[in-house]
Amino acid sequence: MTMYQGQFGTLDALVSGYVAGSLPRPLHVLMDAHLELSPANRPIVAGLEGVAGDALEQLDPMELGDRDGALSAIFASTTSAETxxxxxxxxxxxxxxxxxxxxxxxxxxKTKMPGFREYDMEDVDGCHVSMFWIKPGRTVPSHTHEGMELSLIIDGAFRDERGRFGRGDISIADPSVDHRPVAERDVPCIGFAVTDAPLRLTGSLRQRLSDILAI
Incomplete structure (x- = not known):
């Protein structure tokens, strides 16, 4: 059983856990940083923790299915949207x-393979934490996840089978996600990752070697 036990596997669950103060420290930091980078959500930075905390504290994160409704209620409760x-x-x-x-x-x-660097912060509050840097245009070999991986993009962007993840976006991957991220070509893709289990390489050996050895 993973440390998250599935409870923080959606953005809705992250929002409710953030408001309730129940996130592990690395995920709380990830959400703080996400809210700083997301212009539409900046009013939450100033007012979220002090507003509606008591009301949302009793909610199971898995039961918060209406993110837009929850955020609207938070905004409606604040006396000012200025930050x-x-x-x-x-x-x-x-x-x-x-x-x-x-x-x-x-x-x-530290270079992990050509075009991919990592700063491993090891374990914090039961979560494995790292920063990653992907060279512009670099393909990360196909992989899936033994548990959960939540990644916040702080600069650049990558694309995979699910779409585009750019500055301020959160990628949530679990064992159902098998992807081959490709960094966009203009600037490096830099991100902050919180995981609870190792990744597992997939795809053909030929394709993996091609991706790993590509410069």
Whole structure:
């Protein structure tokens, strides 16, 4: 059984867990950073925790099926939708920079394969945490996940069979997702990943070797 036990496998569940204060620290940081980067959700940064917390605290994260309705209720309860300008540490949202302890420019990356770098922060509150950097145009070999993987894109973008994930987007992958992400060609794709189990390579050996050895 994974650490999440399926309870944070949707954006709805993440929102309700964030409001209730029940997320593990890395996921709380991921949501803080997501809200900093998402213009439509910036009012939540100022008012979410102080508004409707008591009401949503009793909800099972799996039962919050109407994200738009929940967010509308939160906005309706605030007296003002104005927020201060979002403070960032360069490319990194402030919440993530404080958690990681580095800006993007001074992260001690380690090359895992050509065109793919990682900064492994190991385990925090039962979650495995890392930053990743993908060279523009680079393909990550096909893989699936033994558990959950939640990734926040902080710069650049990648595409896979599910669509496009750009700055501020959260990719949620579980054992049902078998994908081959490809970074867009303009800038590196940089992200923050929280997982509870290793990934597993899929696809043909020929294709895997081609992807791994590609420069």
């Amino acid at each position: 201060d300008p979002v403070k960032r540490c360069g490319t990194m949202p402030r919440a993530l920079a404080d958690f990681v302890g580095h800006s993007v420019d001074d992260i001690p990356w």
